[in-house]
Amino acid sequence: MTDTAQEAQQGRAGDRLALPVAEVDAGALRFATSGDTERALGIGAFHVAVPEDLDVRPGLEFCRTFYQPRGDDPTDRHRGHREHGHPASKLGYEDRPDQVEQLQLESFLWQEYLPDEVTAVLRRMRQLTLEILYGVFDAVRVPETDRDLITGGARQDTGLCYTTVNHYRSGLSDRAGIVEHSDSGFITTICTDQPGYEILHEGRWLPVRERPGHFTVNLGDAFRVLTRKLPRPVTAVYHRVPELRPEAGVPDRSSCTVYMGPRYDMPLYQYDAEGNLREYQNFRDFSVKKAGKLGYDFHSRV
Ligand SMILES: O=C(O)CCC(=O)C(=O)O
Numbered sequence: 001m002t003d004t005a006q007e008a009q010q011g012r013a014g015d016r017l018a019l020p021v022a023e024v025d026a027g028a029l030r031f032a033t034s035g036d037t038e039r040a041l042g043i044g045a046f047h048v049a050v051p052e053d054l055d056v057r058p059g060l061e062f063c064r065t066f067y068q069p070r071g072d073d074p075t076d077r078h079r080g081h082r083e084h085g086h087p088a089s090k091l092g093y094e095d096r097p098d099q100v101e102q103l104q105l106e107s108f109l110w111q112e113y114l115p116d117e118v119t120a121v122l123r124r125m126r127q128l129t130l131e132i133l134y135g136v137f138d139a140v141r142v143p144e145t146d147r148d149l150i151t152g153g154a155r156q157d158t159g160l161c162y163t164t165v166n167h168y169r170s171g172l173s174d175r176a177g178i179v180e181h182s183d184s185g186f187i188t189t190i191c192t193d194q195p196g197y198e199i200l201h202e203g204r205w206l207p208v209r210e211r212p213g214h215f216t217v218n219l220g221d222a223f224r225v226l227t228r229k230l231p232r233p234v235t236a237v238y239h240r241v242p243e244l245r246p247e248a249g250v251p252d253r254s255s256c257t258v259y260m261g262p263r264y265d266m267p268l269y270q271y272d273a274e275g276n277l278r279e280y281q282n283f284r285d286f287s288v289k290k291a292g293k294l295g296y297d298f299h300s301r302v
């Protein structure tokens with residue numbers, strides 16, 4: 001095989017990484033081949049087709065308004081989120097040290113704080129994320145009977161599920177778009193409007209090849225810890241967005257995500273080599289330590 005053909009087969013051509021592709025069909029996650037499943041678990045990231053009847057535009061449009069000052073309309077939920085305070089949330093708005101500014105809201109607060117059409121998009125993304133999570137549990141053979149315990153009840157929405165709405169402020173120079181990190185939970189589904197997402201793959205940072213009409217899905221630390229001693233451990237993908245520069249006529253990069261992980265009052269779990277489930281570490285302790293390593297303050301309200 002030529003080098004180029006080999007690289008294309010491995011999903012690396014022209015120094016862009018082509019991720020494995022899956023779809024959710026009648027609630028079940030399907031990769032094109034079993035080789036794709038293996039690659040997806042090894043990379044810790046893959047693409048999933050956006051369902052045909054899901055229009056993500058209200059989500060992406062909200063990424064372009066949430067940080068704007070609210071006008072005279074006190075009921076406007078599209079704008080004013082920098083100043084809002086979101087008192088019912090333990091997360092809320094954050095001005096990060098990198099280019100990104102973020103609004104993070106738990107799923108039980110979407111209806112209260114977000115425009116209805118944004119809540120509708122996020123709820124569809126949440127359902128899809130749950131189906132993908134269960135598909136990955138199947139792939140690594142996590143027994144059905146353990147899943148409610150491990151996730152804190154992702155199916156009943158009693159685990160931790162939140163959205164992150166990202167605005168990359170291209171006007172801020174000399175800083176990363178979003179600094180390299182792994183996500184802390186089990187899984188994150190990302191909807192974005194522009195390239196920029198990069199993965200650390202075999203020791204090199206590679207931009208991921210865009211696949212229109214697809215979400216990008218990341219596997220996170222909670223999955224890595226859970227499966228570390230199993231025959232098929234999954235990778236918590238290390239990812240980043242490098243500094244973005246302003247371009248005339250091009251809006252700032254946007255993304256909105258749905259994240260699922262353990263609640264902060266729960267343990268992370270891990271299977272031992274015999275396949276027995278053990279408590280590993282309190283998830284809040286794990287998260288505080290990790291934020292410190294990244295140079296972030298951990299959410300002050302959690
Ligand atoms: O904007 C992106 O593509 C990635 C965002 C991200 O990594 C995050 O919100 O954790």
Ligand SMILES: [Fe+2]
Nearest residue numbers: 181182183239
């Ligand atoms: Fe991330």
